[in-house]
Amino acid sequence: MEGNNVSICVSSLKKRYKDREVLRNVTFSVPTGTIYALLGSNGAGKTTTVRILTTQLCPDGGAARIRGFDVIREPEKVHQVISVTGQFSALDESLTGMENLLLMGRLRHLAAPEKSAVRLLASFSLSPDAHRRVSGWSGGMKRKLDIAMSLVGSPDVLFLDEPTTGLDPQSRLAMWQIVRRLRDGGMTVLLTTQYLEEAEQLADQIGILSEGKILAEGTPARLKSLLPRGAVRFAFHSPEDLEQAASLLGAPAGKWRTSCLPEECALTVFTDGRADTLGELFCCLRDGSVSVREFSEESPSLEDVFLTMIKEEKSYGNNKTKL
Ligand SMILES: Nc1ncnc2c1ncn2[C@@H]1O[C@H](COP(=O)(O)OP(=O)(O)OP(=O)(O)O)[C@@H](O)[C@H]1O
Numbered sequence: 001m002e003g004n005n006v007s008i009c010v011s012s013l014k015k016r017y018k019d020r021e022v023l024r025n026v027t028f029s030v031p032t033g034t035i036y037a038l039l040g041s042n043g044a045g046k047t048t049t050v051r052i053l054t055t056q057l058c059p060d061g062g063a064a065r066i067r068g069f070d071v072i073r074e075p076e077k078v079h080q081v082i083s084v085t086g087q088f089s090a091l092d093e094s095l096t097g098m099e100n101l102l103l104m105g106r107l108r109h110l111a112a113p114e115k116s117a118v119r120l121l122a123s124f125s126l127s128p129d130a131h132r133r134v135s136g137w138s139g140g141m142k143r144k145l146d147i148a149m150s151l152v153g154s155p156d157v158l159f160l161d162e163p164t165t166g167l168d169p170q171s172r173l174a175m176w177q178i179v180r181r182l183r184d185g186g187m188t189v190l191l192t193t194q195y196l197e198e199a200e201q202l203a204d205q206i207g208i209l210s211e212g213k214i215l216a217e218g219t220p221a222r223l224k225s226l227l228p229r230g231a232v233r234f235a236f237h238s239p240e241d242l243e244q245a246a247s248l249l250g251a252p253a254g255k256w257r258t259s260c261l262p263e264e265c266a267l268t269v270f271t272d273g274r275a276d277t278l279g280e281l282f283c284c285l286r287d288g289s290v291s292v293r294e295f296s297e298e299s300p301s302l303e304d305v306f307l308t309m310i311k312e313e314k315s316y317g318n319n320k321t322k323l
Helices: 046-053 075-081 095-109 115-124 139-150 169-182 196-202 219-227 237-249 275-288 303-314
Strands: 005-016 020-031 034-037 063-065 080-084 157-161 190-192 205-210 211-216 230-236 257-261 267-270 292-298
Touching: 005 046, 020 046, 020 063, 020 190, 020 205, 020 211, 034 046, 034 169, 034 196, 046 063, 046 157, 046 190, 075 080, 080 139, 095 115, 095 139, 115 139, 139 169, 169 190, 169 196, 190 196, 196 303, 205 219, 205 303, 211 219, 211 237, 211 303, 219 303, 230 237, 230 275, 237 257, 237 267, 237 275, 257 303, 267 275, 267 303, 275 292
Parallel strands: 034 190, 034 205, 080 157, 157 190
Antiparallel strands: 005 020, 005 063, 205 211, 230 267, 230 292, 257 267
């Protein structure tokens, strides 16, 4: 899929470091004016993907275009339409907020850097602190200024690498509002996150990335619908009970999809939601001499989808599920 209404088009991207495959045929596209979240745990390949798309790193295979420009052959053109906020702040802490923005405005050859700085400070509610040194600002304020810096010159496409890592819940909510506002103003945003809730709250489309591969892709609602309606969570007394329950109920021996949470000594089992299925589950556990500490019925969360996808990928090497 590519055209005027697609701002990011990534096809079969590959990257390896020595003998380690870090990206394995990563393919996705992001329509203009939408938010796409690459969701994955540490080391999944999120930053590597962002570094390739922002021309900081060369892929070993595949292709990517940003607003139609090829990231390998036309990096200067790509630079003109993108901006990046990385995991590490690009601010000069010895300067004030205003001075940081003015510096960026001059670097980007803006005709009126002061006007742009004042507007950005106001839109991020940073005007009252504009003339204080950034070294005295809170983490949330610095993160906001980081994003404001990346908006100098009004890019078409914004890359946010883990924008809320390390922020308190209040600053995280404020950041989400900012990102939504940018999207509503027509900007295309690619964000990476380890937070399921963040992806669920913000993204129009989510790609679940694990070990360099997109396991599934879709809207938050569709990803959730991957799993059956009913979910039963069993908690056990011991890891041995958990292991036994997982092998009785889950694939390949058992007939249900399951998601294991070892740290809680618990197993989520996805069912058709019928009462007799619940009875069947209990019979199965009793026949296998597994004693249940407690159980509850719940609807599957995106976390359940995520964990199940990763588990099934490891067991069967599934291809990407497109929704
Ligand atoms: N320069 C490098 N040399 C060797 N291996 C690297 C290099 N950069 C990244 N890697 C490895 O590639 C894998 C993917 O790293 P990447 O930073 O893309 O993951 P990530 O999903 O962004 O993780 P995190 O959430 O921790 O930032 C990791 O196993 C990492 O150790």
